[in-house]
Amino acid sequence: MKEESYKQLLEQxxxxxxxxxxxxxxxxxxxxxxxxxxxxxxxxxxxxxxxTLYRSLASFEQAGIIHxxxxxxxxxxxxxxxxxxxxxxxxxxxxxxxxxxxxxxKLAPLQLNVPKGFKTNKVQAILKGVCSxx
Amino acid sequence: MKEESYKQLLEQxxxxxxxxxxxxxxxxxxxxxxxxxxxxxxxxxxxxxxxTLYRSLASFEQAGIIHxxxxxxxxxxxxxxxxxxxxxxxxxxxxxxxxxxxxxxKLAPLQLNVPKGFKTNKVQAILKGVCSxx
DNA sequence: AAATAAATGCAACTCTGTGGCATTTAAAAA
DNA sequence: TTTTTAAATGCCACAGAGTTGCATTTATTT
Numbered sequence: 104m105k106e107e108s109y110k111q112l113l114e115q116x117x118x119x120x121x122x123x124x125x126x127x128x129x130x131x132x133x134x135x136x137x138x139x140x141x142x143x144x145x146x147x148x149x150x151x152x153x154x155t156l157y158r159s160l161a162s163f164e165q166a167g168i169i170h171x172x173x174x175x176x177x178x179x180x181x182x183x184x185x186x187x188x189x190x191x192x193x194x195x196x197x198x199x200x201x202x203x204x205x206x207x208x209k210l211a212p213l214q215l216n217v218p219k220g221f222k223t224n225k226v227q228a229i230l231k232g233v234c235s236x237x
Numbered sequence: 238m239k240e241e242s243y244k245q246l247l248e249q250x251x252x253x254x255x256x257x258x259x260x261x262x263x264x265x266x267x268x269x270x271x272x273x274x275x276x277x278x279x280x281x282x283x284x285x286x287x288x289t290l291y292r293s294l295a296s297f298e299q300a301g302i303i304h305x306x307x308x309x310x311x312x313x314x315x316x317x318x319x320x321x322x323x324x325x326x327x328x329x330x331x332x333x334x335x336x337x338x339x340x341x342x343k344l345a346p347l348q349l350n351v352p353k354g355f356k357t358n359k360v361q362a363i364l365k366g367v368c369s370x371x
Numbered sequence: 372a373a374a375t376a377a378a379t380g381c382a383a384c385t386c387t388g389t390g391g392c393a394t395t396t397a398a399a400a401a
Numbered sequence: 402t403t404t405t406t407a408a409a410t411g412c413c414a415c416a417g418a419g420t421t422g423c424a425t426t427t428a429t430t431t
Contacts, residue, residue, distance in 0.1 A: 119428055121378060140418070152380045157419060159378090173309045175361070177388090178418080196355060207351060215362070217341060220369025221330060227309065227363045228349070235354025253397055255409060274387070286411045291388065293409090311419090312387080 116166040123151055127159055128168065137172050137180035137195070137204035174204050174229060182206050187227065194227075198234035205234065250300040257285055261293055262302070271306050271314035271329070271338035308338050308363060316340050321361065328361075332368035339368065 109128045113120045130146045131138070138146070143156060151159075160181055163169045170186030171179050174197045184206065187193045194207045207230065217223055243262045247254045264280045265272070272280070277290060285293075294315055297303045304320030305313050308331045318340060321327045330339045341364065351357055 119377065121428070123379075153418090154381085154420070155379050162378095173307060173311075175307045177307075177313075179311075194349060196351060196357070199358065205355075207349070215328060215341070215364060217330060217364065217366075218369065221339075221366060223330070223364045223366040224333065225365050227365065229361045229363075230349060230351065230357045231359050231361070232351075232355060232357040235352065253408065255397070257410075287387090288389070288412085289410050296409095 112168065116168060118162060118166055123147075123155060124159055124163075127156075127163070131163075131169060131181075131183040134183075135205070137174075137182040137206070139178045139180050141178075143181070172204055176202065180204050188225075192226070194230055196230045196232065196234065198237055199231055200233055200237040203234055203236070246302065250302060252296060252300055257281075257289060258293055258297075261285075261290075261297070265297075265303060265315075265317040268317075269339070271308075271316035271340070273312045273314050275312075277315070306338055310336065314338050322359075326360070328364055330364045330366065330368065332371055333365055334367055334371040337368055337370070 109125050109132070110120045112128065113124060118124060126147055127143070130143070134146075140153075140156065143160075144151070144153075147156070160169065160171070164171055164181070164186075167185050169181050169183055171181050172195050174180055174195060176197075182204070193209055196205045196207050197203075198205075215223065215226065243259050243266070244254045246262065247258060252258060260281060261277070264277070268280075274290065277294075278285070278287075281290070294303065294305070298305055298315070298320075301319050303315050303317055305315050306329050308314055308329060310331075316338070327343055328341045330341050331337075332339075349357065349360065
């Protein structure tokens, strides 16, 4: 995908087309698994300030370009694409060997019974196992 | 439950019956939802050192007395009882209003299809919604 | 090209959690 | 019961993730 596409997406979302954001977006779209803060710093060759990176991630997430994932490792990870939501549920797969986090395809609505008085709005599932690369 | 019971449980698990552990265990067994580090500090009236508390939690978890939960809030929470495991799966319910975390009953095994090459070993589910108190 | 509003970089800070080490305490041995 | 010993505690300093205030720079608008 050429640079014009990234710029188009940013414009469409009402985000300024800055150097950091273009590089970051390019990276997100070129990789298939979720990224930690450190992955991203490395990918951007440590040329970006920490707070700038976190702020960029926040704006991307708010714009629905990426979504964040908590994979039980203590580290938040970020992946390209809309977050799982009503009608668009997806689970995350954490590889127990390489620790990579992948977004899985659409998820069949889960049947879960909760005690009376509890009302479930959404279900977030984390699958743990071994990925196709390991 | 009287103090003897707490002591019995600690002994059974091969843990020394110290003041901190007895108080902590007593607290865990008297409350129905998962506790954050701060909840616990407050419950112990801030009389326990931070590292001692974390170490006590670690030993309780290792002994299978409690289990830790990551509820997407960034904070680890701890709840009484064995962790969800093969044949003993349970989900956690996070109330979107009061932020309380509850352990739900046994969970029907989830049917989730993953791409070929991926092997799922376990599924962890977080339910989000509104609890019976809210 | 000038004005404006937002993004960046820097520094200081908060908060969760960990690790070393001297001291205390529970359990075991005498 | 007293002594021994091994583990638990408290204190301190530290590490890492993430946030915030503020001055400066940069993208966009006029």
